[in-house]
Amino acid sequence: MGEDWKPMWKELGLDLKAHDELLSVLVKFYNDIFMSQKDRPQGMVYFDFVMSEVHGLRIKELLDAKAQGRKVIATFCVYIPEEIALAADAVQVGLCGGAEIGFNVAEKYLPRNTCSLIKSFFGFSQAKICPYFEASDIVVGENTCDGKKKAYEIFKDLRNLYVMDLPNMKHDLGRELLKNEYLKYLQMIEKLTGKKITVESLKKGIQISNEKRKAISRVMDLRKYNPTPISGKDGLLINQVAFYDDPIRFTASVNKIADECEKRVKEHHGVASKETPRILVSGCPMAVPNWKVPHVIETNGAVIVGEESCVGMRNIRNLVSDKGNTVDQLVDNLVDRYFKIDCAVFTPNKDRLDHIAQMAKDLKADGVVHYTLQFCTPYNMESHLVENTLSKAGIPLLKIETDYSMEDMGQLNTRVQAFVEMIKK
Numbered sequence: 001m002g003e004d005w006k007p008m009w010k011e012l013g014l015d016l017k018a019h020d021e022l023l024s025v026l027v028k029f030y031n032d033i034f035m036s037q038k039d040r041p042q043g044m045v046y047f048d049f050v051m052s053e054v055h056g057l058r059i060k061e062l063l064d065a066k067a068q069g070r071k072v073i074a075t076f077c078v079y080i081p082e083e084i085a086l087a088a089d090a091v092q093v094g095l096c097g098g099a100e101i102g103f104n105v106a107e108k109y110l111p112r113n114t115c116s117l118i119k120s121f122f123g124f125s126q127a128k129i130c131p132y133f134e135a136s137d138i139v140v141g142e143n144t145c146d147g148k149k150k151a152y153e154i155f156k157d158l159r160n161l162y163v164m165d166l167p168n169m170k171h172d173l174g175r176e177l178l179k180n181e182y183l184k185y186l187q188m189i190e191k192l193t194g195k196k197i198t199v200e201s202l203k204k205g206i207q208i209s210n211e212k213r214k215a216i217s218r219v220m221d222l223r224k225y226n227p228t229p230i231s232g233k234d235g236l237l238i239n240q241v242a243f244y245d246d247p248i249r250f251t252a253s254v255n256k257i258a259d260e261c262e263k264r265v266k267e268h269h270g271v272a273s274k275e276t277p278r279i280l281v282s283g284c285p286m287a288v289p290n291w292k293v294p295h296v297i298e299t300n301g302a303v304i305v306g307e308e309s310c311v312g313m314r315n316i317r318n319l320v321s322d323k324g325n326t327v328d329q330l331v332d333n334l335v336d337r338y339f340k341i342d343c344a345v346f347t348p349n350k351d352r353l354d355h356i357a358q359m360a361k362d363l364k365a366d367g368v369v370h371y372t373l374q375f376c377t378p379y380n381m382e383s384h385l386v387e388n389t390l391s392k393a394g395i396p397l398l399k400i401e402t403d404y405s406m407e408d409m410g411q412l413n414t415r416v417q418a419f420v421e422m423i424k425k
């Protein structure tokens with residue numbers, strides 16, 4: 001980090017000692033995992049910079065935005081439409097939740113057998129080490145898995161929290177529920193920001209979010225080529241940064257890297273040889289700095305060519321139409337897109353099974369690694385159906401159930417190594 005951000009962190013009320021420890025671990029982790037990669041696209045320099053300033057310059061930007069009267073909305077789920085925040089000139093950010101930090105504090109509130117993602121968001125906030133949290137005006141939760149749902153009940157006493165209800169089934173009543181929830185949410189955001197959302201402002205929000213999705217999709221689509229122009233770790237990083245960065249600046253940077261990757265594809269310039277086994281990773285979201293499994297895969301002789309995840313394809317698939325003359329029509333368009341998200345909390349969830357098989361085919365994956373967090377019932381249960389689907393399609397699968405600790409690294413390395421050997425051409 002270029003500047004001394006300590007006064008800013010102090011003002012935000014962070015625990016400076018614990019935060020310093022976190023940063024020193026993260027910097028080492030980042031250097032080992034990302035900077036050790038060879039032949040990365042030049043454009044990744046931007047993402048390295050964003051990550052180096054993720055608790056510095058970006059937080060300063062959020063505080064500057066607040067000083068200008070804008071609000072900061074912190075979210076945990078890709079069902080919360082950024083378009084609405086943008087329409088009210090607010091800033092939407094995803095919250096930290098990818099490291100085994102503050103678990104001792106989190107376990108004072110939550111059972112030990114809670115998934116790492118939930119424990120991590122609790123831990124980060126309660127241990128006072130997440131500046132995004134401290135900078136936010138409101139935290140928006142959602143009624144998805146039981147773990148999150150019940151955790152928010154505890155969390156509401158600790159924070160300014162808004163919880164959105166979500167349907168569990170994709171029928172007409174479910175769609176109606178989602179639309180009502182989005183309309184209610186829109187009103188809440190108007191009240192919070194003091195800004196009226198108009199047809200024009202919502203269209204602008206839709207366009208900004210669509211451009212972001214289109215840019216990420218350009219890069220992700222190029223990974224189908226062999227050799228693939230970008231590593232899985234860098235692909236994941238782009239998907240992760242999407243939740244923190246300014247959307248317009250982010251989109252421009254991603255488009256630049258897409259141009260570079262297109263050129264690489266034309267020149268057959270890849271990050272791994274053509275013979276390298278190609279893997280699609282599917283399952284639970286991987287929030288920053290959860291890079292464990294991708295690192296294990298890519299240091300065991302394979303390359304990741306796609307992420308079937310909310311920090312991946314689920315966040316960018318399908319655009320929102322900006323056609324409509326009323327806010328209500330535009331909210332309908334939002335529902336059209338978001339209702340298609342194939343999160344495992346929905347039942348039945350055949351779309352996700354089809355998407356995994358289709359992605360594996362489109363990206364020419366030699367195998368799929370299904371990644372779940374321990375105690376994540378929706379994704380763990382659904383992995384059985386994923387296995388059946390992929391087995392019918394003749395696509396090899398490795399199921400990994402893990403957490404944020406490093407205790408199973410030895411076992412993971414052995415299992416991934418054996419899987420990579422098996423799928424070698």
Ligand code: BJ8
Binds near residue numbers: 116284
């Ligand atoms: S749309 S995946 S972001 S809910 S890993 S907390 S499911 S027990 S994160 Fe998610 Fe929205 Fe769905 Fe995506 Fe629960 Fe599982 Fe933990 Fe999870």
